[in-house]
Amino acid sequence: xxxxxxxxxxxxxxxxxxxxxxxxxxxxxxxxxxxxxxxxxxxxxxxxxxxxxxxxxxxxxxxxxxxxxxxxxxxxxxxxxxxxxxxxxxxxxxxxxxxxxxxxxxxxxxxxxxxxxxxxxxxxxxxxxxxxxxxxxxxxxxxxxxxxxxxxxxxxxxxxxxxxxxxxxxxxxxxxxxxxxxxxxxxxxxxxxxxxxxxxxxxxxxxxxxxxxxxxxxxxxxxxxxxxxxxxxxxxxxxxxxxxxxxxxxxxxxxx
Amino acid sequence: xxxxxxxxxxxxxxxxxxxxxxxxxxxxxxxxxxxxxxxxxxxxxxxxxxxxxxxxxxxxxxxxxxxxxxxxxxxxxxxxxxxxxxxxxxxxxxxxxxxxxxxxxxxxxxxxxxxxxxxxxxxxxxxxxxxxxxxxxxxxxxxxxxxxxxxxxxxxxxxxxxxxxxxxxxxxxxxxxxxxxxxxxxxxxxxxxxxxxxxxxxxxxxxxxxxxxxxxxxxxxxxxxxxxxxxxxxxxxxxxxxxxxxxx
Numbered sequence: 001x002x003x004x005x006x007x008x009x010x011x012x013x014x015x016x017x018x019x020x021x022x023x024x025x026x027x028x029x030x031x032x033x034x035x036x037x038x039x040x041x042x043x044x045x046x047x048x049x050x051x052x053x054x055x056x057x058x059x060x061x062x063x064x065x066x067x068x069x070x071x072x073x074x075x076x077x078x079x080x081x082x083x084x085x086x087x088x089x090x091x092x093x094x095x096x097x098x099x100x101x102x103x104x105x106x107x108x109x110x111x112x113x114x115x116x117x118x119x120x121x122x123x124x125x126x127x128x129x130x131x132x133x134x135x136x137x138x139x140x141x142x143x144x145x146x147x148x149x150x151x152x153x154x155x156x157x158x159x160x161x162x163x164x165x166x167x168x169x170x171x172x173x174x175x176x177x178x179x180x181x182x183x184x185x186x187x188x189x190x191x192x193x194x195x196x197x198x199x200x201x202x203x204x205x206x207x208x209x210x211x212x213x214x215x216x217x218x219x220x221x222x223x224x225x226x227x228x229x230x231x232x233x234x235x236x237x238x239x240x241x242x243x244x245x246x247x248x249x250x251x252x253x254x255x256x
Numbered sequence: 257x258x259x260x261x262x263x264x265x266x267x268x269x270x271x272x273x274x275x276x277x278x279x280x281x282x283x284x285x286x287x288x289x290x291x292x293x294x295x296x297x298x299x300x301x302x303x304x305x306x307x308x309x310x311x312x313x314x315x316x317x318x319x320x321x322x323x324x325x326x327x328x329x330x331x332x333x334x335x336x337x338x339x340x341x342x343x344x345x346x347x348x349x350x351x352x353x354x355x356x357x358x359x360x361x362x363x364x365x366x367x368x369x370x371x372x373x374x375x376x377x378x379x380x381x382x383x384x385x386x387x388x389x390x391x392x393x394x395x396x397x398x399x400x401x402x403x404x405x406x407x408x409x410x411x412x413x414x415x416x417x418x419x420x421x422x423x424x425x426x427x428x429x430x431x432x433x434x435x436x437x438x439x440x441x442x443x444x445x446x447x448x449x450x451x452x453x454x455x456x457x458x459x460x461x462x463x464x465x466x467x468x469x470x471x472x473x474x475x476x477x478x479x480x481x482x483x484x485x486x487x488x489x490x491x492x493x494x495x496x497x498x499x500x501x502x503x504x
Contacts, residue, residue: 132333
């Protein structure tokens, strides 16, 4: 009984210690991001890997999400003879919720997993130790530029997701299902306020931070072996998804 | 210059170092030998505080580096060059950029001077024509040479070599040993080599220290080391399974 309780206690302490290390990693990576000298070339490079290279998958998923919302929105609204609100319903859903969340999921799958795998491999092949031994802070060199890049790239990707999603919904609603183009855009114009756009961007920025934080942490602390890298990659993706959804709930409840 | 005092380290309850005491002579090459998995690399990584001990201290120029804040530690680490077991070249960069990396990051040297110095180091390790290649395009021996060029680029006072010849054929191993010896003579650094390639590594060593059962069993010049009556040393040199060294 005592050893059972001991194991539970040890497990709890390990979990709390792990969370503490994760938060301390986050704070140091943000702190180092603003300590000179700024690694501008690395920030630009990571904007390319996080932003530009995720563009096609974000655009494609935005387009099909918008089209699905066009069909589903039309089906639901027709029951209340409110098809003319399709543009408004789609835009609100995309701007406030689906745009930030789904583009964050896409970036996690496309770039977050790659971050974890790359850093995990660097750990396994002692490249991170090599940086440290050259008196170059590996968090500042490897993580902080990614943090800044994700903060800049995520809102832009979300904006692209939103616009393409609305276009997809327009194609389905107006072109296929016969909703009036005027009412599609008029409904959108009447119901969307700046707060809707703003809350979506706040979410996307915080999701960018979550993705980089978790994926870099998991990669950075991956056990130095092949299974360690694969485990870190899987954990980083799953944990990012969960954190994004949980944090989305809190932000939505605050910013509603 | 470097003194290890009563160093203890364990991983997940397994004690690897059980009170290591070792003085490393300045300007000489000391080779740390021992069986695979006995903790040689762990000891080496304590020398520039890549690992922190559970107990004990590592003094570099009289300063206990295990208790330093990060900025002070990085100042001490600037005295070190490290050749890692797998060379640990940054695989996103060419060999030239890998060797130039510490100068670009730590100094404000002009690109012209960097080019001159990097090419000079690459020539010294026999990789003059390989600067444009990526680490993935190099053989194991070439990677070690590139790693050595990077370790020496900042003219370090101390160079750590973690199994520099492991996985290499005997000819290549000898050439790496000669390279270490030649560069040590040229630059005068304090070299600490972790190896179990005996007796070849003795040729370049001024002192040999043997790590076994978590402690330093013997430190002496190579000829005296080979003649030592210490049972652990004899067991290791002759590759016997019976003796004081616990073989897994």
